[in-house]
Amino acid sequence: MRSRDDAQNCESARGPGGPAKPGEQPPEQNLMLRSNVSPMANRTERVILVFGGAGGIGAVVGTHLASGGSRVVIADLNEAQAHAQASAINAEGGQAVGVACDVTNPELCDRAAQNALDSFGRLDAVVNCAGISQPQDTISLAPADWARMVDVQLNGSFYVAQACARRMWDKGGAIVFITSINAEAAFPRRAAYCSAKAGVAMLTKVLAIEWAERRIRVNAVGPAHVATPMTQQNIAAGNISEAQINARIPMGRLVQPGEVAGAVSFLLSEQAGFITGQSLYVDGGWLAYGYF
Ligand SMILES: NC(=O)c1ccc[n+]([C@@H]2O[C@H](COP(=O)([O-])OP(=O)(O)OC[C@H]3O[C@@H](n4cnc5c(N)ncnc54)[C@H](O)[C@@H]3O)[C@@H](O)[C@H]2O)c1
Numbered sequence: 001m002r003s004r005d006d007a008q009n010c011e012s013a014r015g016p017g018g019p020a021k022p023g024e025q026p027p028e029q030n031l032m033l034r035s036n037v038s039p040m041a042n043r044t045e046r047v048i049l050v051f052g053g054a055g056g057i058g059a060v061v062g063t064h065l066a067s068g069g070s071r072v073v074i075a076d077l078n079e080a081q082a083h084a085q086a087s088a089i090n091a092e093g094g095q096a097v098g099v100a101c102d103v104t105n106p107e108l109c110d111r112a113a114q115n116a117l118d119s120f121g122r123l124d125a126v127v128n129c130a131g132i133s134q135p136q137d138t139i140s141l142a143p144a145d146w147a148r149m150v151d152v153q154l155n156g157s158f159y160v161a162q163a164c165a166r167r168m169w170d171k172g173g174a175i176v177f178i179t180s181i182n183a184e185a186a187f188p189r190r191a192a193y194c195s196a197k198a199g200v201a202m203l204t205k206v207l208a209i210e211w212a213e214r215r216i217r218v219n220a221v222g223p224a225h226v227a228t229p230m231t232q233q234n235i236a237a238g239n240i241s242e243a244q245i246n247a248r249i250p251m252g253r254l255v256q257p258g259e260v261a262g263a264v265s266f267l268l269s270e271q272a273g274f275i276t277g278q279s280l281y282v283d284g285g286w287l288a289y290g291y292f
Pocket of ligand 1: 051052053054055056057058075076077078101102103104129130131132133152178179180181222223224225226227228229230231
């Protein structure tokens with residue numbers, strides 16, 4: 001759907017391929033305008049499934065997308081909280097349903113994806129925010145703890161993506177994984193977490209190139225420390241201190257969950273229509289910083 005302004009920008013004063021007049025948009029920009037979908041089109045149509053959407057980053061992502069007019073399915077291990085989060089969105093005039101899902105279980109991921117179709121008749125996009133954090137010395141890390149971390153972060157991302165892509169196969173869609181600066185930067189006592197996040201960043205690229213012909217875009221958003229319960233628990237457990245984080249981040253503070261939601265929303269939007277296979281870091285300059 002093109003707005004009147006877009007139509008005027010694209011077609012006034014010259015025919016297709018005609019020379020640009022002074023002050024007119026260059027052809028590339030006109031092409032962008034032509035492919036823009038108006039916000040109103042997004043408001044009534046998109047259905048987005050948010051895994052790990054009951055708490056932390058996922059809760060804010062779900063609310064952000066719903067406030068932009070998308071219908072959302074909140075899938076989370078914490079079933080009661082998933083329903084509560086959906087109810088909170090509905091109470092604000094949005095459209096949401098909650099569903100129980102453990103992303104380490106491919107069948108439950110499949111059921112959550114089907115729930116989007118059953119509830120709203122379609123599935124356009126998926127965001128995987130489900131995750132855990134358990135810093136431990138690697139020398140004494142139990143194989144079961146290693147396996148659990150890889151299962152939730154990496155295997156879960158695969159199960160989620162496969163279940164949803166099967167339902168977006170014929171008409172395209174978008175997938176965003178929440179990774180971390182730890183997909184690039186190694187932290188001590190986080191061997192499984194860093195390895196799994198790096199794996200998700202690579203999975204992002206592989207799926208992007210494999211599914212490009214189905215018009216399914218796959219990207220990742222990698223935050224630095226976000227002000228969420230996960231970070232609060234790590235601060236309370238002495239794994240990190242807020243002062244240390246603030247001193248290390250050039251912008252000098254924690255990431256706000258809304259800033260992660262903004263990056264997710266952009267990558268899901270038509271404005272990112274030719275972006276796929278990318279990791280976008282929301283880190284206040286953490287990864288860029290290479291001085292002492
Ligand atoms: N908080 C940070 O500082 C930070 C930084 C970088 C990346 N991340 C990543 O962002 C994602 C979200 O983190 P957060 O801070 O919001 O954490 P959080 O603990 O606040 O919320 C995580 C949510 O995921 C759900 N969940 C956990 N295991 C699940 C499973 N097996 N199946 C389905 N749902 C499950 C939880 O119930 C919860 O609702 C994680 O992947 C995390 O690694 C967080």
